[in-house]
Amino acid sequence: SQTIHQWPATLVQPVGSPLSLECTVEGTSNPNLYWYRQAAGRGLQLLFYSVGIGQISSEVPQNLSASRPQDRQFILSSKKLLLSDSGFYLCAWSVIEEFGNTIYFGEGSWLTVV
Amino acid sequence: GENVEQHPSTLSVQEGDSAVIKCTYSDSASNYFPWYKQELGKRPQLIIDIRSNVGEKKDQRIAVTLNKTAKHFSLHITETQPEDSAVYFCAASVDNYGQNFVFGPGTRLSVLP
Numbered sequence: 641s642q643t644i645h646q647w648p649a650t651l652v653q654p655v656g657s658p659l660s661l662e663c664t665v666e667g668t669s670n671p672n673l674y675w676y677r678q679a680a681g682r683g684l685q686l687l688f689y690s691v692g693i694g695q696i697s698s699e700v701p702q703n704l705s706a707s708r709p710q711d712r713q714f715i716l717s718s719k720k721l722l723l724s725d726s727g728f729y730l731c732a733w734s735v736i737e738e739f740g741n742t743i744y745f746g747e748g749s750w751l752t753v754v
Numbered sequence: 755g756e757n758v759e760q761h762p763s764t765l766s767v768q769e770g771d772s773a774v775i776k777c778t779y780s781d782s783a784s785n786y787f788p789w790y791k792q793e794l795g796k797r798p799q800l801i802i803d804i805r806s807n808v809g810e811k812k813d814q815r816i817a818v819t820l821n822k823t824a825k826h827f828s829l830h831i832t833e834t835q836p837e838d839s840a841v842y843f844c845a846a847s848v849d850n851y852g853q854n855f856v857f858g859p860g861t862r863l864s865v866l867p
Contacts, residue, residue: 683859684798684843730797734855741847742788743855745797 642667646731646746653753659704659718661749663731666712671733673714674743675706678728690714726753756781758846760858767834768866775861777844778826784846787820787827792841792860801842802829834865 646663653659665671675687686699688706696706703722707715714731731746757780767773777787788803804811804818804827811818815834820827831838841862847855 684857686855741786741855742800742803743845744800748797 642733642744644731644733644744644746646749648749649747650750651752653721653751655723655753656720659716659721659725659751661716661729661731661751663714663716663746664712665714665733668712668733668735670711671735672741673708673712674732674734675714675716676730676732676745678730680727684730688716721753723753726751756784756846756848756856758844758856758858760844760861762861763859764862764864766864766866769834769836771834773829773831773834773838773863773865775829775842775844775863776826777828777846777858778824779846779856780825781846781848782822782825783848786847787818788845788847789818789829790843790845790857792843794840798843831863834863836865836867839863839865 643666673690677685677687687704688696688698690696690708693708693711696708704716704718716729729749729751732743734741734743758777760777765773785806789801790798791801792798802813802816802818804820806822809820815832817830818827829842841860843860844858845855
């Protein structure tokens with residue numbers, strides 16, 4: 641079966657520091673991969689999606705970037721964090737299935753920028 | 755692009771009563787409509803989904819209805835229980851690539867004992 645791993649689960653970072661969140665998917669090949677952000681009590685904001693290695697599309701201009709160095713690995717990065725980057729970050733994956741292109745989420749990473 | 759609206763934003767019901775959450779979408783090409791449940795501090799999890807060639811789908815106490823002509827779909831929860839308390843998200847997608855996967859803003863459901 642397919643599983644998705646995301647880490648770290650929580651982190652507290654000072655303003656201006658770098659960020660790296662990592663996500664890997666197991667049990668599937670060539671998945672679509674996504675990074676979402678959720679501010680406290682808010683909805684799901686799509687940040688990046690990728691349909692293949694090295695193929696990254698950005699949905700929202702920001703100081704974040706994403707990379708996909710391997711088929712099942714997706715990394716979210718920032719060179720300098722802002723206070724507004726605080727939130728719950730969710731990695732997700734999907735494959736085109738017979739009955740729908742369902743998205744499955746990782747456990748999430750809580751980021752607090754102080 | 756696709757736009758998904760969801761109502762109400764908050765909903766409180768007594769335990770045992772029914773709850774209904776409604777979503778509308780704008781892109782007539784959307785053909786897949788999942789619902790996710792997110793408990794406090796946890797990830798959203800798929801609870802039920804429906805495709806455009808089906809008008810209704812049911813799974814125990816949960817059902818989803820779809821009206822393609824009106825471009826709206828609804829989640830129905832019967833005999834609500836305290837563990838149903840969570841935030842529910844609807845979404846609309848076209849079955850080719852996930853970049854067309856658009857979520858509604860969410861409904862916070864509280865089931866009062």
